[in-house]
Amino acid sequence: MALEARRRVDKQNPTVSQETAISVENVSKVYRLGVAETRHDTLGAVFVDMIKSPLENYKKYRSLYKFDDVTSTKIGNGTERSDVLWAVRDVSFDIKRGELVGLIGTNGAGKSTMLKILSRITPPTKGEVRVRGRVSSLLEVGTGFHPELTGRENVYLNGTILGMTKREVESKFDEIVEFSGVSKFLDTPVKRYSSGMKVRLAFAVAAHLEPEILIVDEVLAVGDAEFQKKCLRKMEDVGQHGRTVLFVSHNMSAIARLCERSILLHQGGIVKDGPTHEVVSAYLSSAWGQTAEREWPDEAEAPGDDVVKLRAVRVKDKNGEVSNSHDIRDPILIELDYDVMELHHQLYIHFLVHNQEGVCVFTAIDQDPEWRRKDRQTGRYTTVCRIPGNFLAEGTLSVTPVLRSIRPETYHGHAPDAIAFHVRESFEADSVRGDWVREIPGVVRPSLEWTTRYTCKG
Ligand SMILES: Nc1ncnc2c1ncn2[C@@H]1O[C@H](COP(=O)(O)OP(=O)(O)OP(=O)(O)O)[C@@H](O)[C@H]1O
Ligand SMILES: [Mg+2]
Missing domain, CATH: 3.40.50.300 (P-loop containing nucleotide triphosphate hydrolases)
Incomplete structure (x- = not known):
């Protein structure tokens, strides 16, 4: 050798x-x-x-x-x-x-x-x-x-x-x-x-x-x-x-x-x-390739450092059930479990969502006023983020949770593409697609407000 x-x-x-x-x-x-x-x-x-x-x-x-x-x-x-x-x-x-x-x-x-x-x-x-x-x-x-x-x-x-x-x-x-x-x-x-x-x-x-x-x-x-x-x-x-x-x-x-x-x-x-x-x-x-839930039962393998460690991440439907397939019209919940092991850190929890072309569709940052800019007690936390229905485009998306804190700005760890889920197309009348049957381009498909005024006779 x-x-x-x-x-x-x-x-x-x-x-x-x-x-x-x-x-x-x-x-x-x-x-x-x-x-x-x-x-x-x-x-x-x-x-x-x-x-x-x-x-x-x-x-x-x-x-x-x-x-x-x-x-x-x-x-x-x-x-x-x-x-x-x-x-x-x-x-x-x-x-x-x-x-x-x-x-x-x-x-x-x-x-x-x-x-x-x-x-x-x-x-x-x-x-x-x-x-x-x-x-x-x-x-x-x-x-x-x-x-x-x-x-x-x-x-x-x-x-x-x-x-x-x-x-x-x-x-x-x-x-x-x-x-x-x-x-x-x-x-x-x-x-x-x-x-x-x-x-x-x-x-x-x-x-x-x-x-x-x-x-x-x-x-x-x-x-x-x-x-x-x-x-x-x-x-x-x-x-x-x-x-x-x-x-x-x-x-x-x-x-x-x-x-x-x-x-x-x-x-x-x-x-x-x-x-x-x-x-x-x-x-x-x-x-x-679509694990709706990932857990790290062994602390030594969990992403993070001595301050905070990620212990689980899961994607749930509106009823709180873990699921990797979601109707495009329904809200989706991303849940993160993490352990805070050191006092006096102001955590800045966020996650990135990527589509199957590798494009970062969005980054979601926890701005809950109850915890924002506040020091954390040690112990287990569960943070849930609700992605509204009629927002994502159909396809497979992956979630990368990131653990950081601010003041001082510190990176603790992240879990690349820890979970993935599928957003299913809907052809129902109340979907953003409405009556259109062909492909709709775009990395998101938000439900937006539209108004049309009849301004003058042609
Ligand atoms: N030294 C070892 N002794 C016994 N089993 C092992 C050893 N190394 C790896 N394995 C087993 O071989 C399989 C393949 O492991 P490997 O580490 O190659 O996977 P991997 O694709 O790199 O996974 P990961 O994405 O988690 O890094 C696993 O079931 C693992 O438990
Ligand atoms: Mg490996």
Whole structure:
């Protein structure tokens, strides 16, 4: 797994055509349930661990990756084994050099697993992966580095793993530090960084060390809007220089902006691979792309920080029932549950609504005078926003809740496209459409007041 091994693998790929950067052939990844596999998010972490205790690690890896007994997956009577989980199942695709590709799908679809296989953090159980070129990857939120090493050491380690000389890394060092904005903490071990700081530095490293292939998992889930925009611009820039980018996100508008092609995964398998607008549209209009309710029972996984954490978001109909399909004439309720854990914050709760083309239809901000500009007690809150009927256009819409506070202005967290719902067309006389039967353009379809006066005889 060390650098040499990686170089060898990359050189041994005469079968990959000049234009192909990544070739994935019938790849599957099986996890044995109940057996913990140490999670590594960078090759750096794998690399350092291997150096620290090579034999122990070698044995551990061997035992975890031996699946000779399970890859048949069927037991004697032909039923599926229940002690294994197919995180990725028989996946094949090619990515050309210079392509920007989005990888989308619901939670647990296998996206991160696929990226880990491509980054050689974890080997596939079956199938073959060929990667042509130096890979730099940023996998999973906030965990891009080896925690014991300082920010500075991690930058050098990552450079070395990419096959760069110390001098080459040095020439990029200032740019990396400037992009990340963490210069004050460069000599602090990364384990003391906040998740936002970690992801900032990790992204800066991954994008600036001149990789030929850049693999990014959900970096936009962390960090403020400004940093997200900066990351997207940087990825675009990397793509424009003939590099290959593979990008996982739940943020459909980011995917739509960056990638011309997308791959949709569901339960480990590819469901659709093609132009992004078609793939995103298929995803959002599928039942599993429309989760009307999302909860974070585990506090550690909930979006937010030490001040406030989002615990649930749901879309309800006018009767208060959770529903992902709504008549265009009916009001829709968006409900947010969150825990305030620190006193004296003036929260500024809002959410963004995007349509399936990735357009932000509107942003709704909680301006309830009862709470506006007031410090909050600690505890659980439920905030409901009512979207009037006869306001949205038909189609699929997603909701991105954002937790912020003002004075001082602080970003606490957000949940990109946490839920989605469908607005159904109505052909009844009391709908905005009235008697018109053909398509009506527009991202909203509000019910407006009209008056007509007869002014003079013609
Ligand atoms: N190290 C592991 N050990 C066991 N099971 C795992 C491991 N990593 C992932 N899985 C399982 O494999 C499946 C695919 O997980 P993966 O993390 O690839 O999904 P994902 O598409 O990235 O989801 P998300 O959108 O939530 O990030 C899930 O059921 C997950 O629980
Ligand atoms: Mg993931």
